[in-house]
Amino acid sequence: MSKIKIGVIGAGSISEAHLNAYANNDKVELYAICDLNEERAKAKAEKYGASKTYVDYHDLMNDQDIDAVSICTWNNTHADIAIAALNSGKNVLVEKPMTTSMEKAYEMEETVKKTGKKLQVGFVRRYASNTQVLKKFIEEDDLGEIYYAKATCIRRLGNPGGWFSDIERSGGGPLIDIGVHVIDVLWYLMGCPKVKSISGNTYNKLGNRKNIKNLSFYQAADYDPDKNTVEDMANAMIRFENGASLLVDVSFTLHAKQDEISVKLYGTKGGAEVEPSLAIVTEKYDTILNLAPQVDSTTFDFGQAFQAEIDHFVDVCLGEKETLSPVADGVEMTKILSGIYESAEKGKEIYFD
Ligand SMILES: NC(=O)c1ccc[n+]([C@@H]2O[C@H](COP(=O)([O-])OP(=O)(O)OC[C@H]3O[C@@H](n4cnc5c(N)ncnc54)[C@H](O)[C@@H]3O)[C@@H](O)[C@H]2O)c1
Numbered sequence: 001m002s003k004i005k006i007g008v009i010g011a012g013s014i015s016e017a018h019l020n021a022y023a024n025n026d027k028v029e030l031y032a033i034c035d036l037n038e039e040r041a042k043a044k045a046e047k048y049g050a051s052k053t054y055v056d057y058h059d060l061m062n063d064q065d066i067d068a069v070s071i072c073t074w075n076n077t078h079a080d081i082a083i084a085a086l087n088s089g090k091n092v093l094v095e096k097p098m099t100t101s102m103e104k105a106y107e108m109e110e111t112v113k114k115t116g117k118k119l120q121v122g123f124v125r126r127y128a129s130n131t132q133v134l135k136k137f138i139e140e141d142d143l144g145e146i147y148y149a150k151a152t153c154i155r156r157l158g159n160p161g162g163w164f165s166d167i168e169r170s171g172g173g174p175l176i177d178i179g180v181h182v183i184d185v186l187w188y189l190m191g192c193p194k195v196k197s198i199s200g201n202t203y204n205k206l207g208n209r210k211n212i213k214n215l216s217f218y219q220a221a222d223y224d225p226d227k228n229t230v231e232d233m234a235n236a237m238i239r240f241e242n243g244a245s246l247l248v249d250v251s252f253t254l255h256a257k258q259d260e261i262s263v264k265l266y267g268t269k270g271g272a273e274v275e276p277s278l279a280i281v282t283e284k285y286d287t288i289l290n291l292a293p294q295v296d297s298t299t300f301d302f303g304q305a306f307q308a309e310i311d312h313f314v315d316v317c318l319g320e321k322e323t324l325s326p327v328a329d330g331v332e333m334t335k336i337l338s339g340i341y342e343s344a345e346k347g348k349e350i351y352f353d
Contacts, residue, residue, distance in 0.1 A: 003029040004317050005065050007090075009057050009081055010072035011035035011044040012221035014095060017302070018070045019048045021310035028314055034060045040221070057081050061088040068317045070310075071095055074169040075176065079104035086115045093313045095122040097180045097337060098330030100171025105334040112327045120313045120323040121330040125185040127312060128305035130278040133295055137272070137280060138189055144269030146190050149246040151182035154260040155217070159208035159252040162220030165228040173230030175202070176337050179250035182263050183238075184333055185274060186246055189265055192329060193240035199349040200236035200340035206253050207232065236340040275299060 006022050008015050011033050022028045034054035035041035041053040054060040060069070061084050068091040071081050079099040082092045086108075098121045099105050112119045125131055137143065155174070163169040164177060187193075210225035235249035263274040270282035278298040280291040297304060315321040335352070343350045 003027055004067045004314060005029050005031040007032035007034060007054075007060050007063070007066045007069045008044070008050075008072060009034045009060065009069055010074075010095075011037070011040045012072065015044065015070070015072040017306040018072060018093075018310060019044060020303075021307045022070075022314075023048055024307060025311055025314050027318065032060055032063065032066060058084065061085060061090070064089075066090055068092065068313070074163045075100050075171045076169045079108055082108055082119065083111045086111045086117045086119065089115070089117065091118040091313075091317045093120045093122060093310070094330075096124075096184070097171065097176050098327070098334055100176070100334075102331075102334055102338055105331045109327045109331050118316050118323065119327045119330075120309075120316060121325040121327065121333075122309065123181070123184045123188070123325040123329070123333075124305045124309045125181050125300060126188050126324050127308040128300050129295060129297055129308070130274055130299060130301075131185055131189065133293055134272050134274060134278060134280070135189060137270075138191075142270055142280070142282065143265065143267030143272060146265050146267040147244045148266040149186040149190055149244070150262070150264050151179075151186055151246070151248045151250075152260050152262040153178045153182045153250045154254055154256050155252055156256040156259055157209060157212055157215055157253055158217045158259070159225075159228065159230075159232065160218050160220045160223070161208065161210075161225045161228075162222045164220050165208060165225075165230050167229040170230060172337070172341060173202075173232060173234070174250040174252040175231065175234040175236075175340060177252075179234060179248060180333060180337060182250070182261070182275075183246065183248055183336060184329075185263060186265060187333070187336070188325075188329070189272075189274070190240070190244060190246070192332065193242045193244055195238060195332065195336055195339065195352055196241045197239045197349050197351045198236060198336065198339040198343050200234065200343040202231035202341065202344040203233040204231050205233070206255075209253050231344075234340060234344070236343070238336060238340075
């Protein structure tokens with residue numbers, strides 16, 4: 001069987017996770033790397049043995065040898081690159097957030113339909129083993145009807161700077177960058193109910209706190225603290241048509257005592273925690289039980305999740321599996337994120353039909 005040829009577009013921080021996972025998959029030939037920064041593309045190509053490098057993604061699209069691409073660029077470029085790839089007959093794995101506007105999200109969905117090519121959205125937490133273990137319990141109805149979900153993803157100091165903080169390129173701050181992961185994994189585990197209304201708030205109170213010394217944090221490949229046009233904190237209440245609700249709060253910076261991640265769901269027969277550690281709560285013979293699954297990792301395992309996501313995408317390209325994170329879910333998640341920003345801007349709850 002011939003290997004599928006992969007091109008990776010965007011050779012910054014997260015491309016390393018894609019490249020590493022492709023390199024571990026023996027159905028794949030890592031073939032091309034593209035980045036606006038030629039040196040960066042060449043360095044990754046050398047490290048991973050890719051034979052071609054590109055600076056302009058349009059040139060990569062003309063390379064008929066490439067079967068599929070990973071898109072690891074700034075958020076505002078995802079849609080145009082994905083659409084060009086689909087139109088040139090390539091399957092696409094696009095990093096989260098899928099895009100930054102509803103208009104682009106619908107265009108991506110249309111292009112998937114028109115071309116018949118595959119698109120997987122990089123909702124990597126769906127592929128994490130702790131999520132998949134819990135999914136099985138939910139599918140077997142161990143939680144009953146899930147009516148409430150709650151996510152917190154707080155960085156007390158963690159504005160990555162560079163393009164992440166430039167609203168033109170990122171589309172937003174912590175909500176679109178890290179909030180998307182925790183909202184999506186809960187929404188996925190809830191069975192992707194249709195959103196009915198959203199009430200959101202965003203705050204630009206603390207800036208990026210570049211003044212802080214003696215505490216390090218994650219920074220973008222091209223770190224620049226001088227531009228910051230994104231929110232530093234967001235929260236929201238999302239109501240779904242089935243009556244369930246989801247409460248979320250996220251920050252790049254907040255006067256919190258420590259960083260915090262918490263992802264929890266509650267149903268009529270039981271509850272569950274995905275983060276900080278997988279746990280299932282239930283009741284039997286009039287006694288409450290806290291169940292502790294005995295699994296390799298009870299928390300998000302970055303390496304395992306990326307490997308599972310990439311392996312799954314490769315099998316989707318080979319026609320062996322359906323993606324767990326299709327374009328339609330990317331459209332719905334764009335609707336939720338855009339809805340939170342819209343509600344915050346208008347200062348009132350917004351409704352969808
Ligand atoms: N799934 C996850 O857990 C996760 C984690 C981090 C980042 N991401 C996502 O991955 C994407 C990239 O983030 P990052 O942290 O790697 O950023 P980064 O700044 O480290 O790297 C982005 C790279 O894309 C390149 N680039 C931008 N526009 C381009 C274009 N039109 N053509 C070619 N190259 C282009 C830049 O030159 C840069 O090298 C973002 O969408 C981000 O949201 C996902």
